[in-house]
Amino acid sequence: MFFGLGVLALVIIFILGVVAIYNSLVRLRNRVKNAWSQIDVQLKRRHDLIPNLVEVAKGYMAHERQTLENVIKARTQAVQATSIKDKAQAENFLTSTLRSLFAVVENYPNLKADSQMLSLQEELTNTENRISFARQYYNDEVTRFNTKLETFPSNLIAGWFGFQKEELFELEERAQKEPPQVKF
Amino acid sequence: MPFSFIEIEKRKTRIVFLFFFILLLFYFFSAWLIIVAVKFFFFAFSGLRLRSFFYFSPKLIGGIFVVALISAIFHWVFSISNVNERIIKVLGSKEPDKDDLYHKRFMNIIEEVKIASGGLNISAVVMPILAMNAFSLANFKNQGIIGITEGLLARLDRAEIEAVVAHEVAHIVSRDTLIKTVAVSIFGVYGSILAKVKNSLTETRYSYGRGRGLVFLVFMYVVLSLINSLGKIISCFISRQCEYRADSVAVRLTRDPLSLAKALYKISIHWRGAGLGYESLESIFIINPAYRGLDEKEGFFASLFSTHPPLLKRINILLDMAHADFGELTLTSQQKKPRRVKPPQPLSETQLRWFANKDGVWQGPFSASQLISLEWVTNQTFLKRENSNKICFLYQEPSLLELVHQKRGGSMLCPLCFHPLAKGYYEGVLVYLCNSCGGILVKEEKLPRILIREEIGFSSEVIEKAKNVEQLSKKTFLPQKNITAVLLCPLCRQKMLRNFYTLAVLLEVDRCYYCKVIWFDKDELEVLQYFVEKARGSIR
Numbered sequence: 001m002f003f004g005l006g007v008l009a010l011v012i013i014f015i016l017g018v019v020a021i022y023n024s025l026v027r028l029r030n031r032v033k034n035a036w037s038q039i040d041v042q043l044k045r046r047h048d049l050i051p052n053l054v055e056v057a058k059g060y061m062a063h064e065r066q067t068l069e070n071v072i073k074a075r076t077q078a079v080q081a082t083s084i085k086d087k088a089q090a091e092n093f094l095t096s097t098l099r100s101l102f103a104v105v106e107n108y109p110n111l112k113a114d115s116q117m118l119s120l121q122e123e124l125t126n127t128e129n130r131i132s133f134a135r136q137y138y139n140d141e142v143t144r145f146n147t148k149l150e151t152f153p154s155n156l157i158a159g160w161f162g163f164q165k166e167e168l169f170e171l172e173e174r175a176q177k178e179p180p181q182v183k184f
Numbered sequence: 185m186p187f188s189f190i191e192i193e194k195r196k197t198r199i200v201f202l203f204f205f206i207l208l209l210f211y212f213f214s215a216w217l218i219i220v221a222v223k224f225f226f227f228a229f230s231g232l233r234l235r236s237f238f239y240f241s242p243k244l245i246g247g248i249f250v251v252a253l254i255s256a257i258f259h260w261v262f263s264i265s266n267v268n269e270r271i272i273k274v275l276g277s278k279e280p281d282k283d284d285l286y287h288k289r290f291m292n293i294i295e296e297v298k299i300a301s302g303g304l305n306i307s308a309v310v311m312p313i314l315a316m317n318a319f320s321l322a323n324f325k326n327q328g329i330i331g332i333t334e335g336l337l338a339r340l341d342r343a344e345i346e347a348v349v350a351h352e353v354a355h356i357v358s359r360d361t362l363i364k365t366v367a368v369s370i371f372g373v374y375g376s377i378l379a380k381v382k383n384s385l386t387e388t389r390y391s392y393g394r395g396r397g398l399v400f401l402v403f404m405y406v407v408l409s410l411i412n413s414l415g416k417i418i419s420c421f422i423s424r425q426c427e428y429r430a431d432s433v434a435v436r437l438t439r440d441p442l443s444l445a446k447a448l449y450k451i452s453i454h455w456r457g458a459g460l461g462y463e464s465l466e467s468i469f470i471i472n473p474a475y476r477g478l479d480e481k482e483g484f485f486a487s488l489f490s491t492h493p494p495l496l497k498r499i500n501i502l503l504d505m506a507h508a509d510f511g512e513l514t515l516t517s518q519q520k521k522p523r524r525v526k527p528p529q530p531l532s533e534t535q536l537r538w539f540a541n542k543d544g545v546w547q548g549p550f551s552a553s554q555l556i557s558l559e560w561v562t563n564q565t566f567l568k569r570e571n572s573n574k575i576c577f578l579y580q581e582p583s584l585l586e587l588v589h590q591k592r593g594g595s596m597l598c599p600l601c602f603h604p605l606a607k608g609y610y611e612g613v614l615v616y617l618c619n620s621c622g623g624i625l626v627k628e629e630k631l632p633r634i635l636i637r638e639e640i641g642f643s644s645e646v647i648e649k650a651k652n653v654e655q656l657s658k659k660t661f662l663p664q665k666n667i668t669a670v671l672l673c674p675l676c677r678q679k680m681l682r683n684f685y686t687l688a689v690l691l692e693v694d695r696c697y698y699c700k701v702i703w704f705d706k707d708e709l710e711v712l713q714y715f716v717e718k719a720r721g722s723i724r
Contacts, residue, residue, distance in 0.1 A: 130295065
């Protein structure tokens with residue numbers, strides 16, 4: 001009798017534990033999704049800003065066609081990328097082309113002092129910071145989720161219900177691993 | 185260990201309810217004392233024994249308790265409802281101006297830090313004072329408010345403002361802000377009203393407003409100073425440790441300890457707002473507005489009675505994180521950024537000139553602003569650049585099209601040369617410029633912002649003019665001037681008044697007192713700025 005009750009209690013505790021872990025996994029995964037959607041919003045914002053930037057820069061720098069075209073190309077790639085890895089790669093490329101564009105802008109004092117350009121620069125700095133903060137938040141959440149996925153006992157339960165590891169949104173270039181700020 | 189911003193230790197809010205019991209005790213003993221005083225007043229000579237003055241029947245104690253409870257509940261509810269709005273009113277803060285580039289940047293920074301913290305409900309306000317400080321507020325619904333002063337906006341760079349905002353967000357996230365806001369709302373706000381009452385008390389002493397008003401003021405003064413001294417005790421409950429914690433969370437958010445250290449250093453060496461009556465609200469600010477020796481000390485009493493930890497220690501901890509030393513910090517903070525000197529004339533004007541086609545005949549060349557002020561030029565007019573043969577429509581030239589939009593948008597005309605005024609930014613403030621004569625129309629309320637910001641340098645021309653004005657100001661008798669033309673206000677077309685902006689330097693400006701705008705002729709604004717900065721010591 002007591003033995004039976006003990007087994008029953010153990011089974012109940014086990015089931016409750018599984019439910020709790022499963023729920024926490026789902027919660028974490030949803031948070032990762034939410035964080036990703038944040039990044040997506042900010043990336044879209046950046047993509048929308050770039051045509052304006054190129055348009056303003058075009059008026060002043062006729063001889064830098066190549067740089068501007070590179071930016072446009074990188075933007076198109078970034079818009080078309082779908083998987084997280086592709087996106088990270090395309091965005092890194094876009095960032096580097098933007099950097100070279102702003103390096104060129106330094107040579108055009110008129111363009112640098114242009115009020116439209118100044119406000120665009122502020123907008124772009126804002127977006128870059130938003131992206132890096134959103135990425136920071138996303139990576140924190142993914143790390144939490146992945147740690148939960150790999151540690152005992154939640155790794156067993158994750159295995160039963162088929163939870164998959166999430167990918168980090170990583171920077172590849174070493175030079176970009178700096179504090180989140182863009183200097184023009 | 186990953187830091188979650190959403191699962192915050194909410195038990196901290198319980199401390200807030202401690203405040204309620206302190207209030208209750210306060211009212212209970214106040215009522216007790218009042219009754220004792222009344223007894224003394226009426227029965228002092230009736231032969232009652234001294235002991236009976238302090239003796240209370242249980243019924244009376246119950247009655248006092250009920251009265252105290254009701255007063256405490258009223259005080260509590262009043263303090264809790266619309267906390268943020270009320271404190272902002274006391275501080276005189278306003279919503280940021282969307283047309284102002286500095287304010288826009290501040291709003292952008294708030295957005296960024298919101299994302300870094302995983303999405304909190306935070307709004308921004310700006311305090312229109314020149315002191316350097318920042319504060320945060322939050323209510324029970326966890327709606328946060330971050331405010332910074334104009335002085336801070338003008339003197340810190342983007343990364344530093346970001347660090348300051350992150351520090352305030354850290355307070356809101358960890359719910360320190362809620363405790364501080366409630367404490368300030370219950371006990372502190374009265375301190376700042378107290379300062380005002382004190383002022384009017386000393387003023388009425390010399391004016392004729394004596395009598396009942398004075399009695400009322402004295403009564404207010406006594407009551408308020410009682411509550412205020414209670415607020416001092418409350419500051420014991422506010423730990424200094426939370427400032428260290430907020431600093432470290434801010435670094436987690438922005439990953440930039442050096443900027444926070446720089447920001448703290450810059451705030452500490454400038455005026456932080458002492459004397460404005462915010463001393464009783466000190467706990468919501470990033471650095472105590474008043475300078476107090478106790479803040480820089482450590483030990484039992486210092487940590488019990490001061491709300492902010494030693495600044496030097498805070499900066500040193502941050503510098504350790506950044507692997508930098510103090511000498512470097514002071515050096516880089518004192519270095520002045522090279523300023524952009526405004527070119528003598530807009531370059532686009534001198535570089536690009538256009539021929540315009542009127543009924544098949546090329547006319548010109550015109551500069552861009554001349555061109556758009558011509559009556560017969562429309563968006564479909566054919567244009568040709570001066571040294572090229574390429575022909576295009578006006579609307580195909582984005583720079584010209586923008587000028588046209590500006591012209592259509594504001595139909596204001598320059599009071600000197602009747603050119604359409606264009607919207608433009610001067611040190612981040614929205615102003616109206618005349619591209620032809622170089623005059624500037626500024627709203628009076630926005631002028632202080634220009635005067636505090638130090639973005640644009642001074643050309644030798646401006647310095648020359650300033651020296652002339654200075655020479656003139658030294659003369660005892662001013663040479664009589666015959667004013668040939670009275671300018672008309674571009675807004676209301678009424679006559680503007682010509683007077684000196686300040687009697688410190690005799691610089692003439694034209695003002696419209698109806699529309700509250702000031703017209704500066706070419707370089708006059710720069711000259712004024714030159715004098716202000718010289719008085720401030722920003723330039724030698």
